[in-house]
Amino acid sequence: MFGLNKKDGSLLLLVAVLVIFAPFLLNPFPEGSAMAQFNAGYPDLMQRFVIFGIFAIGFNILFGLTGYLSFGHAAFLGVGSYAAMWMFKLFGMNVLPALALSVVMSGLFAVLIGYVSLRRSGIYFSILTLAFAMMSYALAYSVLATDMDGPDQQGLLQKGLTGGETGLQLTLQDPRILGSQATEDGNLPVPNLFGLEMRSATELPVGDWVFTFSAGYYFSAFVMLIAFYLSIRIFRSPFGMILRSIKSNQQRLNYTGMNPRPYMLAAFVISGMYAGLAGGLMASMDPLAGPERMFWTASGEVVLMTILGGVGTLIGPVLGAGAIKYMENIISKINSDILHSWFAFLPDGLEDLVVTLIYPFIGKGWHLTLGIIFMLVVIFLPGGLVQGGQKIAAMFRRKKAEEPKSASTEPAE
Amino acid sequence: MDAIILQILNGLDKGSAYALIALGLTLIFGTLGVVNFAHGALFMIGAFCAVTLSRILNLSHEVAVPGETDFLGNPLMRDVPYMYDIFGEATGAAIIDWSVPLAILLAIPVMILVGVIMERGLIKHFYKRPHADQILVTFGLAIVLQEIIKYYYGANPIPTPAPEAFIGSFDFGALIGFEPGTIIYPYWRLVYFAFAALIIGAVFAFLQFTTFGMVVRAGMADRETVGLLGINIDKRFTIMFGLAAAVAGLAGVMYSPITSPNYHMGMDFLVLSFVVVVVGGMGSLPGAVLAGFLLGILESFASMREVLEILPGLNQIIIYLVAIVILLTRPRGLMGRKGVMED
Numbered sequence: 001m002f003g004l005n006k007k008d009g010s011l012l013l014l015v016a017v018l019v020i021f022a023p024f025l026l027n028p029f030p031e032g033s034a035m036a037q038f039n040a041g042y043p044d045l046m047q048r049f050v051i052f053g054i055f056a057i058g059f060n061i062l063f064g065l066t067g068y069l070s071f072g073h074a075a076f077l078g079v080g081s082y083a084a085m086w087m088f089k090l091f092g093m094n095v096l097p098a099l100a101l102s103v104v105m106s107g108l109f110a111v112l113i114g115y116v117s118l119r120r121s122g123i124y125f126s127i128l129t130l131a132f133a134m135m136s137y138a139l140a141y142s143v144l145a146t147d148m149d150g151p152d153q154q155g156l157l158q159k160g161l162t163g164g165e166t167g168l169q170l171t172l173q174d175p176r177i178l179g180s181q182a183t184e185d186g187n188l189p190v191p192n193l194f195g196l197e198m199r200s201a202t203e204l205p206v207g208d209w210v211f212t213f214s215a216g217y218y219f220s221a222f223v224m225l226i227a228f229y230l231s232i233r234i235f236r237s238p239f240g241m242i243l244r245s246i247k248s249n250q251q252r253l254n255y256t257g258m259n260p261r262p263y264m265l266a267a268f269v270i271s272g273m274y275a276g277l278a279g280g281l282m283a284s285m286d287p288l289a290g291p292e293r294m295f296w297t298a299s300g301e302v303v304l305m306t307i308l309g310g311v312g313t314l315i316g317p318v319l320g321a322g323a324i325k326y327m328e329n330i331i332s333k334i335n336s337d338i339l340h341s342w343f344a345f346l347p348d349g350l351e352d353l354v355v356t357l358i359y360p361f362i363g364k365g366w367h368l369t370l371g372i373i374f375m376l377v378v379i380f381l382p383g384g385l386v387q388g389g390q391k392i393a394a395m396f397r398r399k400k401a402e403e404p405k406s407a408s409t410e411p412a413e
Numbered sequence: 414m415d416a417i418i419l420q421i422l423n424g425l426d427k428g429s430a431y432a433l434i435a436l437g438l439t440l441i442f443g444t445l446g447v448v449n450f451a452h453g454a455l456f457m458i459g460a461f462c463a464v465t466l467s468r469i470l471n472l473s474h475e476v477a478v479p480g481e482t483d484f485l486g487n488p489l490m491r492d493v494p495y496m497y498d499i500f501g502e503a504t505g506a507a508i509i510d511w512s513v514p515l516a517i518l519l520a521i522p523v524m525i526l527v528g529v530i531m532e533r534g535l536i537k538h539f540y541k542r543p544h545a546d547q548i549l550v551t552f553g554l555a556i557v558l559q560e561i562i563k564y565y566y567g568a569n570p571i572p573t574p575a576p577e578a579f580i581g582s583f584d585f586g587a588l589i590g591f592e593p594g595t596i597i598y599p600y601w602r603l604v605y606f607a608f609a610a611l612i613i614g615a616v617f618a619f620l621q622f623t624t625f626g627m628v629v630r631a632g633m634a635d636r637e638t639v640g641l642l643g644i645n646i647d648k649r650f651t652i653m654f655g656l657a658a659a660v661a662g663l664a665g666v667m668y669s670p671i672t673s674p675n676y677h678m679g680m681d682f683l684v685l686s687f688v689v690v691v692v693g694g695m696g697s698l699p700g701a702v703l704a705g706f707l708l709g710i711l712e713s714f715a716s717m718r719e720v721l722e723i724l725p726g727l728n729q730i731i732i733y734l735v736a737i738v739i740l741l742t743r744p745r746g747l748m749g750r751k752g753v754m755e756d
Contacts (some may be wrong), residue, residue, distance in 0.1 A: 037611060116737055121545050123448045124695070127687045127742065134684050135733040143726025181751065296684065299518040300552060309547065360564050371556030378550045379538070 004124070008232050011071020011314060015228060019221045022046055023211045027331060030208030037333060043201055043214030045329055049322045051226040051281045056305040056317030057224075057231045058274020062305070064265050064312035065240060067247035068118075071126045072133025074298035076106040076272040077115070078140060081289035082161070083099075085168045090286055093189045094180030095198065095284040107269050114268035118261060121250070128392025133299055140291040141165065167290030176181060191220060191284045198284055216285045223281060225240070226316075232314055234270070243267050245254055275302075304374050310386030319385050334362040415595040420713045422585065426602040426671060428709020429609030430456075433664035433699035434686040435555025435693065437657035443633045443696045444650045447536055448544060451521060454558040455658045458527060459665025460674035461562055462520040464571050466510040470496055511576045513670055520662045528658025532651050557678065558626040563676040570673035575601040579670075601670050608667050610659060613702055619656075620698075629653055633696075688736045694749025704747055708732050 004012060019027065027041030040046065059073050080102035087098035117128040140162040162168055172182050183189050191198045198216035205211075234240050245253050246260050253260050281288050292298070293343070301324065308319025339355045339362065344356060361369045381388050434456055439447050472495050477488040496505035508515065535554065539547045574580065580602040587593045620626035632639045632646040641645045665674075672678060689708055693700030716718065716728035739746065 063545075067543075067545065069548060071548075116741065120740065123548065124691060124740075126448075126545075126548055128685060128692055128736075131688050131733045131736055135730045138729035139726070142729060237703055296680070300556075303549065303552075365560065365564060367556060368560035371553050371560060374553030374556065375535075375550055378553060379535075382542075382546060 002229065004229075004232060005278070006159070006411075008236065008314070012232060014054060014230055015315065015318065016225055019050065022049075022221070022316075023213055023217075027209060027211055031210050032208070037338075038330060040326055040329065041211065042219050043199075043212055046217045046326065047220050047285050048216070048325045048329075050220045051278050051285070052302070052305060052321035052325055053318040054220075054224050054227045054281065055275055055278035055302050056309065056321040057227055058271040058278070059302045060271075060306050060311065060313075060317040061231055061234055061243075061274065062271035063306060064317075065235070065243035065247060066264060066267055068121065068264065068269070069126045070117075070129040070271075071299050071303070072113070072129035072131070072136075072297065073271070073275050073302050074294050074296070075133040075136040076275035076287070077279040077298065078111055078136065078281070078291065078294035079109045080106045080276030081293055081409075082140070082168060082279075084280035084283035085170075085287065085289045088170060088176075088191060088283070089168075089174040090177065092176050093191050094179070095191050095193050095280075097123060098191070099223075099280040102276045102280030102283070104274045104278065107273045109276075110269040110272025111265070113271070115264050117324075118264050125327040130296060130299070133294055134296060137291055137294040137296075143194075146169060165291070167288055168319075170287050188287075191287055218413060220281050220285065223277065227277065228314075228318065235314060239263065239266070296380060301370075302376075303334045304370070304377075306384075307382075308373070308377050308384050309385030313384070313386045316384050323385065327373075328366055328370070331362055332364070332366040336363075414590050415719070418585075418589075418591075419596050419598075420717060421710050422598050422602070423530050424710030424713030425606045425706070426709075427712060428706040429606050430668050430682060430705075431689045431709050432705025433593065433609055433612060434661055434682055435689040435705045436616060436663045436698060438686060438690050439693070439696060439698055439701040440657040440660075441654055442497050442690070443698070444629060445536070445540065446533070446654045447539065447547050447550070449536070450548055450683065451531070451555040451558060452551075452556045452657075452661055453679030453681075455524065455527065455661040455679070456665040456682055457562065457674065457676065457679030458558065458667045459520050459524060459662030460573075460678060461566060461665075462523055462572050462662065463513050463516040463666045463669040464566065464674050466516040467509075467573055469537070470494065470509045470512050478483055510743050513573060513575055514668065516666045516669075517663060519668045521659055524659040524662030525655040526654035527662075529651055530656070532654040536654070545622075556684070559679065566674075566676065568676060570675040572673045573614045573634075573669040575670035579604055605667050605671065609664070612663060616656070616660060617698070625649065625652075648651060648697075652713075685732055688732055692736050692739050692746055694746030696748070697748040699749030700746055711735060 002009070002012075018354075020183045023041050023046065025041075026046065027039050029035040029039050040049075055073075057075060059070070062073075063069055083102040083105035083325050084098040086093075087101045091097060102238070113132045115131065117125055117132065120128060120185045125199035141164060144161040170188050172186075172188065180189060193215075196215050196219075198219065201216075202214050203210055203212050242253070242258065242260070246264065250260055279293065280292075291361065305320035305324050307320070309318065309324055310316025336355060336359055339358060340351065343354050359365070361372075377384065383390075416648045437455070438449060438452050440720040441447055441452070447697060460683045473492040474495065475490040476493045478491050479638075481489040483489050494505060496508050498506060499505065531554070535550065536547070539550055571652065585596045585603075618629055628644055628646070629649055632650065636646055644747060665679075685708075686705075689704045690701055692708065693702070694705030700707055712728060712731055715731040720727055745751075
């Protein structure tokens with residue numbers, strides 16, 4: 001199917017089915033029940049799942065295949081968001097040109113950063129990309145937010161290219177030469193795909209359950225499936241092979257007469273374009289772009305997603321992105337009242353003790369939990385969820401078959 | 414001329430902080446070969462040592478003021494710090510006033526302890542793992558430390574004043590023969606620079622002139638051979654980690670009057686300190702110190718009003734620009750040695 005072998009084809013099919021039926025799968029608890037807060041089947045969160053999935057898939061092409069750890073990937077996400085916003089402001093609210101511009105702009109930006117950063121490897125590379133991302137953040141936050149010189153009747157550049165701290169927003173005065181400046185009732189227009197508004201949604205009540213189908217989600221999900229398909233093709237291509245060989249032994253690659261740098265740069269730019277695509281989609285779902293999308297914590301988050309899911313695996317980054325965004329959403333929603341209601345069955349003194357112990361990790365303490373998960377995964381499960389799943393599967397298989405240990409099939413170094 | 418001297422002086426305090434953090438980073442990297450993303454968090458913990466000590470010293474109890482009543486007729490209550498009870502009013506007030514310098518005494522054992530626990534408890538297990546894993550685990554640790562501090566001390570900066578004797582500025586220009594009023598410089602920044610110079614000097618002297626330092630230097634050059642000679646080099650490297658943590662912590666303690674400590678100050682400094690290390694040359698101690706001061710001073714020049722009028726926002730990005738230029742022209746940094754981190 002589409003030039004994939006049977007295994008990859010069924011993986012793609014599985015992901016596609018999961019993504020299409022996500023509004024059902026992620027909404028297992030009926031509305032109004034005590035467990036309803038664990039539901040994730042609402043458009044806003046599902047959109048984040050797939051968008052961060054794209055971001056992590058792209059990051060995995062760089063980190064998973066070549067082993068180069070970029071700590072500044074959020075910069076491309078931010079560039080993508082800003083580019084999409086400018087497309088909305090200048091041309092019109094159709095998302096396709098906006099996404100095209102975000103991919104192109106982030107690609108160009110990645111060429112620039114990659115050209116410099118890839119001169120060094122290892123930690124130098126990580127530090128350089130981190131420095132570049134922080135520089136982009138500082139630029140977006142203050143430098144590019146000052147008013148440009150010259151008459152500017154429409155007030156387009158009133159707050160500079162990036163809008164500084166408040167971010168870049170749509171206004172009724174934007175030209176939008178191919179679209180309308182405002183809707184008929186004078187509101188801001190909404191990002192759409194040839195008229196299909198991204199935020200439109202239909203609800204399907206089934207008994208106690210309410211399933212929501214959002215146009216924005218299905219559009220993002222479709223883009224993610226394409227991105228996923230492309231990443232499978234990259235993983236299986238000769239180009240992907242060379243990237244892998246950079247990870248396993250760059251010196252030997254040099255000795256065979258290959259110059260790895262163009263391949264590295266290509267991988268870096270591709271993964272930057274994925275990030276830009278994710279950023280553009282983010283702006284399409286909610287037309288707003290702010291500098292905090294470029295902050296180092298955002299870069300750290302995508303690293304964590306990829307690692308939690310499984311570095312270098314196909315499905316890992318998607319799993320990791322979903323897991324992190326789900327936990328973030330659920331954990332930051334819990335407050336001490338909910339905790340008290342959970343542990344109400346315990347005697348009073350014990351209940352208070354348990355709640356006091358857990359309290360620092362929930363609500364605003366989500367970042368603490370995130371940091372701890374990060375450390376635990378790196379320490380105990382460097383291969384991420386995928387490796388964990390394989391280990392568990394192997395355990396069961398061994399118990400059943402009692403097979404003798406098979407000889408190692410690792411390639412010789 | 415006076416403007417140039419003023420900017421150099423202004424750059425010294427930030428440069429000192431960069432140099433101290435970068436020195437610790439390089440020390441850890443040179444000895445243990447570990448990239449410590451949690452080093453900024455150590456700087457922050459140091460600053461919060463100062464906050465903690467000042468809070469402890471200010472612990473007080475209420476005492477009725479004899480002969481005075483409030484408007485309801487109750488005896489007027491006044492907070493009296495315990496320090497006044499223990500040392501008498503004059504000495505007690507002086508101790509509270511000097512809480513930041515006194516915090517050095519608290520910070521040294523605390524930081525060495527934190528450093529040794531970090532190395533033995535966590536980083537020890539990562540020597541044989543790839544650098545990416547080391548970066549990731551220390552990055553996670555930095556988040557955790559930062560969030561713990563945020564949980565206990567809140568998200569807002571906590572002002573921590575310097576001793577009264579050092580508050581205010583003096584006319585540095587008049588001292589060196591300029592017209593009075595041209596170069597005004599705050600006392601505490603000069604103290605900070607002197608302190609940083611002292612610490613840096615002490616670290617270099619320790620490495621250069623003691624037997625312990627000699628062994629550590631030998632271990633940095635060739636760990637295996639030193640181990641074969643029957644020296645327990647791991648133990649010494651652990652102590653060096655504690656020492657590097659203490660250097661970062663002391664830098665944080667003394668920096669607390671300049672910037673009110675907040676939970677993310679460590680990360681703000683860490684990113685820049687990494688750039689400093691890269692510019693100075695990975696694994697080179699003098700390089701780290703030199704680059705720290707150099708970049709601090711450059712940053713201060715870039716934030717002059719005359720420069721900002723031509724290139725707005727240059728002060729935000731100058732360090733990164735310099736780093737890019739240095740790496741493109743001298744890939745090993747200013748004083749980097751061949752063969753260090755060249756994989």
